[in-house]
Amino acid sequence: MKPAKGVFVLGGAHSVYIGRGAPGFVGKDHPDFGKVSNPSVEDHLRDAVLGAVNETGVDPSLIDKGYVGNFLGELFTKQGQMGALLPRVCPALDGKPFARVDAACASGGIAVLACIDALMGSADICLAAGVEVETTVGSRDAADFMARAAHYASERAKDDFLFPHLFARRAKVYTEHYGVSRRDVALAVVKAYKNGQKNPKAHMRAASIDLDTAAAVTSKNQFLSDVELRPHMTLSDCSQLSDGASALILANETGLQKLGLSPSSVTEITATGCAVAGLGLPNDPLFLHNAARAAAEAYRDANIGPNDLSVAEVHDCFSITEVQLYEALGFAERGKGTHLLKDGLTEINGRLPVNTGGGLMSFGHPVGATGVKQILEVHRQLMGKCGAYQVPRALSVGMSANIGGDDRTAVVVVQQSSG
């Protein structure tokens, strides 16, 4: 979709993403466990929303409307109707229209798309937020909750860890079909952790991993029930169960005028793509067809191709997903996604840096926040605001790709610096 009016990202903020493995996280092995709580869903949302207001300088009473991306608030945090948390965390938002949207791990991307629609008619300045808190239960329960992103009635029984199972199937079929080694796929993991170490808001900012460890298949790092799939998905192939929120402020041209901003001080969303495939229907393990059609729409409407991109955020929920997204987004030919990793092309210093802040693997994956986070990260790279992980050259066009479930909802956004 090409917005019928100009749509601009003004900026935003992330809360500090945390979870098991993060400095300060109060887990079972923490001396204050049971006495001190980790930040609540409301705390994360407040940090992101007030951070976005602060970072952009936008008077929040001028925000017209907004959406909160969230997938499993009713389960992890016993909280629904999260649109109505916004006036609670930012009183100036009282009385305005807000609601929560869910498309599983693509909830954040959908929140931004719904804001873009609002900017065509009912609003000039919008708030897109996303939040998830996932550390309130153990990993097996969390995996059961996450299984609601699949067709639960027909797919749940496949494994206690359904999504790792579904993507292990992709990893097995893909590596065997194309003769790609597990070691080559694991390069995505090493890159993610290396980038996340430079990002003070990354969940896994204190962690690193070398290629031998990332590629290793040991008795301790496997966890799937299915014997054939088991070696194709180790703990290090997975993104994190994270707590976090991200928020960004969008405006159309009228909104920019109201705020006294010029298009050169912001980034522009020049096109979006969105595609949804039916839950539980047959799904090709070799290729992310649904993401590919969302990308095709975005490229067409932005009138660009993959070679025009200078930075990207892709949905690395598992290591194989990053590789398959390289192909769905046209960064590499089919079967050759790992070549980009081997050649270092998607490193921060490469031709097309991908997931510069650590991606879902290291920055973290608070599901409802992820799509918002990606679009904000592309904005921050284009505006030169990424600090220690800033790409050290001028960037003009960025893409983010956010997917929900096993390639069921895909949101692709193209942004460019308008300066």
Add this chain to the structure above:
Amino acid sequence: MKPAKGVFVLGGAHSVYIGRGAPGFVGKDHPDFGKVSNPSVEDHLRDAVLGAVNETGVDPSLIDKGYVGNFLGELFTKQGQMGALLPRVCPALDGKPFARVDAACASGGIAVLACIDALMGSADICLAAGVEVETTVGSRDAADFMARAAHYASERAKDDFLFPHLFARRAKVYTEHYGVSRRDVALAVVKAYKNGQKNPKAHMRAASIDLDTAAAVTSKNQFLSDVELRPHMTLSDCSQLSDGASALILANETGLQKLGLSPSSVTEITATGCAVAGLGLPNDPLFLHNAARAAAEAYRDANIGPNDLSVAEVHDCFSITEVQLYEALGFAERGKGTHLLKDGLTEINGRLPVNTGGGLMSFGHPVGATGVKQILEVHRQLMGKCGAYQVPRALSVGMSANIGGDDRTAVVVVQQSSG
């Protein structure tokens, strides 16, 4: 909000709403309990979506985009990402952008508003659906799930049945402050059941209640913990735990042209209002201030007043809510809502018929569906399609008022016949 382009309701359909008390419902006392299942969330959604396609004659491949209103799918039915159920129940929808929205009991209204925004820019023909299945657990568990529409962390402890508690407080303070009798409020219950008996899709179509029973306070029909609030909320004051789905198709003028329809064959949404108040913040038990500000926006932008309305759907989650909404929507002065009931003005034969199909009390309250159902019901009344409960005179303007939580999200929609 006044849509910047014309927005039209083409029609739609409801699944047959069911639950405890409905003919054919398989509950614990049914001989086939444990052997036969009630329809699933997917079954209801399929019935509503295919019904909407059938009723309007719209080729579903021409639908550009849509939203599904749903509040608690992850809990009641273990299913999230419900936008991706749509291509499953209607394969022609494959690849289009769909997502789920949640604003608790106002989820359906929000689904329609999000479609209206889409019709301003990215879409010409939209599908707004809503669905909830609530009978998979007992009423105490269901009440705990529903408590996620409040600020769970600070409000949950008030009562096992939190929402009946919150609205009992309204009933107590309101009746005492204005010297209104419980019997007068109970007139809303009698009206709802009387209307629902003429509606073949109503959950409680087989049930009736007389005023003595509706007003009675007995040891068997009370259930709240708080002794002072207990007599202000009996079982018959509550709407139903229902399973059901509703879907409607909307278009802008370009969409009507694509479909070969003239504005005279559909109804027009001339204005909407939406307001959101912070969860858990202080809340006046005497008046629905948040609904009132949504209504004020809708009246202003439609350039009409309450006297211009000829039919309405109001959110009677509890009997007191209908009375208080009469006042928030300006149908009656403050403290005089029950006068409309006593004078029969909101009966099907009255000056302003309200909830002609039985409202949330008798038609039922599958939470995510309700807002969509209301807008479709207004459409059906304006188009003369309500069969046995059709208002027997020409109608020109209708209003629906859908609220989430204890007056936290409010969606008010004004529709008129364009013929």
